[in-house]
Amino acid sequence: MRCLLPLAILFIVATTLGSAESGGFDPGDSVTVVVRRIELRSEPGFLAEVVDLLEYRSSLHVRGSQGLWLHVASESPVREGWIHADAVSSTIDAGSPGVTGIATAEVGISRRVEAELHRRTALDFSIVDEVERLQVDVGQLALFLTSGGITLGEE
Amino acid sequence: MRHQALMYALTAAAILILATACASPPEPTDDASPAPEQSTNQRTEPSAAPIEDGDSVGPSELPLGRQYTIGRTVAALLLSKYPIYRDRLATEYLNALGTAIALSSPKPILFTGYRFAILDSDEINAFATPGGHIFLTRGIISLARGEAELAAILAHEICHVAFSHGLQSVRTDALAAITGEIGSTPPDALSEAQLSRLADALEQIAADLLDTLVGSGYASEDDFEADVAATRILAKMGYDPRALVRVLERMELALDPDGPGFARTHPEPLIRRQMIESTLQSLEAEPSADAEITELRFDAAMGVL
Numbered sequence: 001m002r003c004l005l006p007l008a009i010l011f012i013v014a015t016t017l018g019s020a021e022s023g024g025f026d027p028g029d030s031v032t033v034v035v036r037r038i039e040l041r042s043e044p045g046f047l048a049e050v051v052d053l054l055e056y057r058s059s060l061h062v063r064g065s066q067g068l069w070l071h072v073a074s075e076s077p078v079r080e081g082w083i084h085a086d087a088v089s090s091t092i093d094a095g096s097p098g099v100t101g102i103a104t105a106e107v108g109i110s111r112r113v114e115a116e117l118h119r120r121t122a123l124d125f126s127i128v129d130e131v132e133r134l135q136v137d138v139g140q141l142a143l144f145l146t147s148g149g150i151t152l153g154e155e
Numbered sequence: 156m157r158h159q160a161l162m163y164a165l166t167a168a169a170i171l172i173l174a175t176a177c178a179s180p181p182e183p184t185d186d187a188s189p190a191p192e193q194s195t196n197q198r199t200e201p202s203a204a205p206i207e208d209g210d211s212v213g214p215s216e217l218p219l220g221r222q223y224t225i226g227r228t229v230a231a232l233l234l235s236k237y238p239i240y241r242d243r244l245a246t247e248y249l250n251a252l253g254t255a256i257a258l259s260s261p262k263p264i265l266f267t268g269y270r271f272a273i274l275d276s277d278e279i280n281a282f283a284t285p286g287g288h289i290f291l292t293r294g295i296i297s298l299a300r301g302e303a304e305l306a307a308i309l310a311h312e313i314c315h316v317a318f319s320h321g322l323q324s325v326r327t328d329a330l331a332a333i334t335g336e337i338g339s340t341p342p343d344a345l346s347e348a349q350l351s352r353l354a355d356a357l358e359q360i361a362a363d364l365l366d367t368l369v370g371s372g373y374a375s376e377d378d379f380e381a382d383v384a385a386t387r388i389l390a391k392m393g394y395d396p397r398a399l400v401r402v403l404e405r406m407e408l409a410l411d412p413d414g415p416g417f418a419r420t421h422p423e424p425l426i427r428r429q430m431i432e433s434t435l436q437s438l439e440a441e442p443s444a445d446a447e448i449t450e451l452r453f454d455a456a457m458g459v460l
Contacts (some may be wrong), residue, residue, distance in 0.1 A: 109225045116350055148445055152258050153259035
């Protein structure tokens with residue numbers, strides 16, 4: 001019994017560290033996308049091939065992890081790939097009315113409040129839209145890095 | 156051999172410019188809105204548990220989307236004070252460099268990612284919103300002698316976002332107001348009174364943040380933390396980690412201590428340089444960046460400023 005104790009402690013420490021590195025998720029967990037749109041990739045890393053785009057509130061199942069990246073599978077359509085752990089959170093009770101409200105609120109609230117702020121203060125959000133319109137895709141980013149001899153220092 | 160590398164860089168730069176110019180713009184953002192942001196160690200959707208009105212909410216508990224909503228409002232306020240500088244090549248280059256740095260930062264994921272723009276002002280200043288909008292004035296860009304030094308300025312601002320430094324200056328009850336008010340109400344169901352209270356809260360939060368960014372500045376320890384993290388990012392990416400120190404040296408000479416901009420909102424560059432030195436001693440990696448090529452593309456993009 002005494003010899004099992006160190007092994008048990010070792011197991012607990014190892015599993016805790018493993019979970020912490022992967023954002024606290026374990027295989028079998030259900031998670032939800034919490035950003036507007038995120039790339040599902042063929043392997044861990046921001047330069048890996050994009051196999052699908054996942055929208056806000058997409059449901060996923062965790063299959064495994066590597067560092068801060070999660071190997072996940074989407075439900076419909078069934079897709080597998082890798083996603084950064086910061087882009088998801090634990091799935092909560094989807095049956096809760098409060099939760100449904102939040103899900104909807106996240107999507108539409110900004111424009112309505114911005115219209116109200118514009119009415120009050122004439123703040124111009126169209127210039128912010130202009131700033132947000134420019135996006136850098138994976139190919140451009142890879143070219144920028146390799147031509148300059150630099151790398152992504154991913155955490 | 157060197158000539159070939161140079162030609163490759165020029166070709167690559169041309170492709171980059173063309174590719175960016177041809178890239179389709181992102182779809183219209185009818186849903187341009189919020190979602191939850193959180194620290195990299197916090198993986199539970201903060202908005203999952205409805206927050207009651209009056210509860211205190213810390214920056215790390217604020218959903219990414221709410222941070223994005225706040226960020227858009229702060230960005231709109233900033234852009235009402237500083238005109239945007241519209242140079243396509245310079246802006247595209249800034250976004251390519253900024254995106255690379257953001258993905259190397261402690262917080263690579265935001266609700267809609269990071270965006271970078273140039274402000275048409277000679278003032279030496281830079282701003283970051285909680286939504287990932289990073290603004291550099293022409294004045295601060297002109298202090299940079301090459302890509303590594305521009306990367307240093309960008310990395311510092313990105314780290315303010317990564318560590319939620321701006322949001323820490325906002326009162327927690329104000330943050331709770333924008334979460335509690337709408338936490339359990341679909342947007343279409345918000346009454347006019349609720350919408351009005353929500354706009355009041357957002358206006359107040361954005362004004363607090365703007366005061367920090369333009370008026371009082373971040374806490375000194377926040378600037379030191381951002382400096383150290385930025386220096387580590389430079390080293391990880393293959394840039395010369397001393398680049399930030401060099402920019403600060405130049406800033407020291409250029410700043411008017413009684414003037415606007417960095418002089419008012421940041422600790423003295425000399426103290427910041429001293430704080431960075433100990434970090435530099437622990438970094439061993441040799442820079443891998445191709446100085447000739449990075450300087451060349453920096454000059455091509457930013458020379459017009």
